[in-house]
Amino acid sequence: MTDTPPELPVAPTQGVDILTFGCRLNTYESEVMRGHAATLEDVIIVNTCAVTNEAERQARQAIRRAHRERPGARIVVTGCAAQINPDRWAAIPGVTRVLGNEDKLKAESWSLPALSAGNAVSDIMAAKETAAHLVTEFAGRTRAFVQVQQGCDHRCTFCIIPYGRGPSRSVPVGVVVEQVRALVAAGYREVVLTGVDITSWGDDLPGTPQLGQLCRRLLALVPELERLRLSSVDPVEIDDDIWRLLENEPRFMPYLHLSLQAGSDMILKRMKRRHLVADAASVIERARSIRPEIGLGADLIAGFPTEDDALFEETLSFLEQAALPYLHVFPYSARPGTPAAKMPAVPVVERKARAARVRAVGEQSARTYFNSLLGRELRVLMETANSGHSEEFAPVRLAQGQSEMGRIEVLRAVAVDAGGLVAEIV
Secondary structure, three states: OOOOOOOOOOOOOOOEEEEEOOOHHHHHHHHHHHHHOOOOOOEEEEEEOOOOHHHHHHHHHHHHHHHHHOOOOEEEEEEHHHHHOHHHHHOOOOEEEEEOOOHHHOHHHHOOHHHHOOOEOOOHHHOOOOOOOOOOOOOOOOEEEEEOEEOOOOOOOOOOOHHHHOOOEEOOHHHHHHHHHHHHHOOOOEEEEEOOOHHHOOOOOOOOOOHHHHHHHHHHHOOOOOEEEEOOEOHHHOOHHHHHHHHHOOOEOOEEEEEEEOOOHHHHHHHOOOOOHHHHHHHHHHHHHHOOOOEEEEEEEEOOOOOOHHHHHHHHHHHHHHOOOEEEEEEOOOOOOOHHHHOOOOOHHHHHHHHHHHHHHHHHHHHHHHHHOOOOEEEEEEOOOOEEEEOOOOEEEEOOOOOOOOOEEEEEEEEEEOOEEEEEEO
């Protein structure tokens, strides 16, 4: 989720502006829409997220600001929040059209006549497959995202996203390979595989292949791809091929971001997660035994219903021991229609306070991790003239001088600052 709303040009522009909230999959889908809507003029697309109340609040705020600053622009609202409650978004002044998550990816939804055709929100739960969309440009980015999976068949008690994304559907290997080849040909050095629940990739394909097999075949069939990275993965669904790639394939990035959510078995059970604390600890230990320098991250929810002080301390203790440098922390946000919304709630003020404590642990773990990289040579994909990310996803900036955006530089880490690592060109 974005921490602050995306910026919007105040003056009307020729073409399309897109405001994207939420996950990497939304980033990918915004680029699909950008391509479909390329011939339109003075249109603002707001691609919403439904993970938290805050994400929805930011999107509503962005719509109202856009309408106030550019009253002549046509505003199209789409994404998970729009899929789940289209009438609410259609009622906001200035909104021209609401599109569902399936409808937004159809080229015909972005013709000039379609803008005046009313809302189009199909039944996402009836979706049976995921269409392939070739995206070869990502505005302002040096790494590209490729959607390999859509939807989710699980029902975590806090999550509304399955009702915005529908059932799990996989993109076939051949289609993924085609997309990655096109992206490499367009100059991208790194590709990130993304989806709603990517470790469920293949469950609906012939032979039920697993995500690691997709990664292995992709690296074999596109030898010119320099870096392959995964988005968030479920701890209990990391298959043997993924472990082998981490151990033996230098083009498979040493980075895992775990959909962890909590460090207390009781809370994990009440969340209806598929792992326990011991499972997560085992994954972390195995990853570090294979690649000691590996970057590890996790999604966490603070203040889940029924979480008392003792249960929260279990999570805090686990995180202190695990020392994960990249934490993505949310205060629990009740989503209407989910089982957790009916459970005894933790006061909002306490949720925010606990989230702050979790973030503080993450910040300390990040400093410790970055210090462990001092003196090492890191291969950094430059995202600006003087900053980028290492293979371990450590943020790195040049101490002096400049490089070239999109270049992979070999840098030596020489210091740690508030933003990450400071490095020199080797």
